Amino acid sequence: MSTTTSSRRLTRRSTLLRSAAALALTLGLAACGSAPSGGGEAAAGEDTITLGFSQVGAESGWRSANTQSIQDSAAEAGIELQFSDAQQKQENQIRAIRSFIQQRVDVIAFSPVVETGWDTVLQEAKRAQIPVVLTDRSVDSADTSLYATFLGSDFIEEGRKAGQWLVDQGDTGPVNVVELQGTTGAAPAIDRKEGFAEVIAGAPNIQVVASQTGDFTRSGGRQVMEAFLVSQPDIDVVYAHNDDMALGAIEAIEAAGRVPGQDIRIISVDAVKDGMQALADGKINFIVECNPLLGAQLMDLVEAVHAGEQVPARVVTEETVFDQQAAIAALPTRLY
Numbered sequence: 392m393s394t395t396t397s398s399r400r401l402t403r404r405s406t407l408l409r410s411a412a413a414l415a416l417t418l419g420l421a422a423c424g425s426a427p428s429g430g431g432e433a434a435a436g437e438d439t440i441t442l443g444f445s446q447v448g449a450e451s452g453w454r455s456a457n458t459q460s461i462q463d464s465a466a467e468a469g470i471e472l473q474f475s476d477a478q479q480k481q482e483n484q485i486r487a488i489r490s491f492i493q494q495r496v497d498v499i500a501f502s503p504v505v506e507t508g509w510d511t512v513l514q515e516a517k518r519a520q521i522p523v524v525l526t527d528r529s530v531d532s533a534d535t536s537l538y539a540t541f542l543g544s545d546f547i548e549e550g551r552k553a554g555q556w557l558v559d560q561g562d563t564g565p566v567n568v569v570e571l572q573g574t575t576g577a578a579p580a581i582d583r584k585e586g587f588a589e590v591i592a593g594a595p596n597i598q599v600v601a602s603q604t605g606d607f608t609r610s611g612g613r614q615v616m617e618a619f620l621v622s623q624p625d626i627d628v629v630y631a632h633n634d635d636m637a638l639g640a641i642e643a644i645e646a647a648g649r650v651p652g653q654d655i656r657i658i659s660v661d662a663v664k665d666g667m668q669a670l671a672d673g674k675i676n677f678i679v680e681c682n683p684l685l686g687a688q689l690m691d692l693v694e695a696v697h698a699g700e701q702v703p704a705r706v707v708t709e710e711t712v713f714d715q716q717a718a719i720a721a722l723p724t725r726l727y
């Protein structure tokens with residue numbers, strides 16, 4: 392795949408300037424949270440790939456970094472990007488995908504806001520012979536022929552890593568955990584919950600005493616944590632499915648006169664800069680990385696499926712974990 396991909400890239404570099412004006416238009420409209428922008432085949436040169444991409448929204452620092460990575464990588468690869476922001480609504484994503492099909496883009500990629508309910512629109516893409524690449528989140532469909540590949544993290548493993556850190560602390564007394572879940576029905580919310588529960592099942596003193604969605608947002612995390620602090624008499628640990636909700640929880644804990652990271656330990660997922668700073672400051676205790684910089688790999692896959700090449704059905708992102716010392720060491724060069 393790499394040799395043909397790089398020769399395609401070299402050819403496309405010469406078309407980069409031609410597509411720059413159309414790309415600027417795309418980026419400008421995307422910033423307004425618009426419907427799909429640009430003009431499909433009519434706007435692109437004949438040898439330029441047009442990619443229709445439906446993003447979940449702009450709910451978190453992770454998402455902003457992911458969007459930037461995709462936009463930068465499309466420009467670098469000379470791919471004409473039709474970008475649509477779904478504002479965390481499945482109906483907006485379905486509308487965007489139908490619009491991409493109508494425009495006859497070359498490839499469709501999207502990060503599904505929730506796991507279920509995609510078969511009909513994906514069958515429409517298949518009938519139109521437009522290959523689909525899933526990125527970041529997958530769909531729950533029995534028919535895997537509806538998409539060419541899925542590039543993204545192993546969310547269950549992320550949940551396991553979060554649970555393992557807590558088990559490894561070796562607490563002997565009861566440990567009461569409150570969980571801030573991601574968006575209801577979203578793959579990372581379902582899988583991070585499952586992975587964490589699987590590991591702490593081996594430590595009966597650790598119990599999840601309350602679990603509620605904060606929708607992956609800072610305001611959602613703060614609101615849910617405020618309610619937990621009233622309804623739960625004894626909270627030892629917050630397990631937040633992303634950094635933004637952990638940062639919201641920190642605000643709620645401090646407003647309640649308690650010390651995050653000490654009175655209440657916090658485990659989170661993502662490792663975006665704000666989360667890493669809170670970890671370095673001792674307000675978060677442990678972060679499992681979820682890498683948003685998927686753009687370059689996504690463009691490689693888009694080029695390969697467009698060329699009719701075989702691609703792996705699943706490409707898993709490599710990720711690590713951070714404690715306070717690791718966060719202090721990583722922060723100066725952290726890209727997102």
Ligand code: AHR
Nearest residue numbers: 451453527579607633681
């Ligand atoms: O799908 C990835 C998740 O979505 C990130 O962990 C979260 O921050 C984002 O909103």
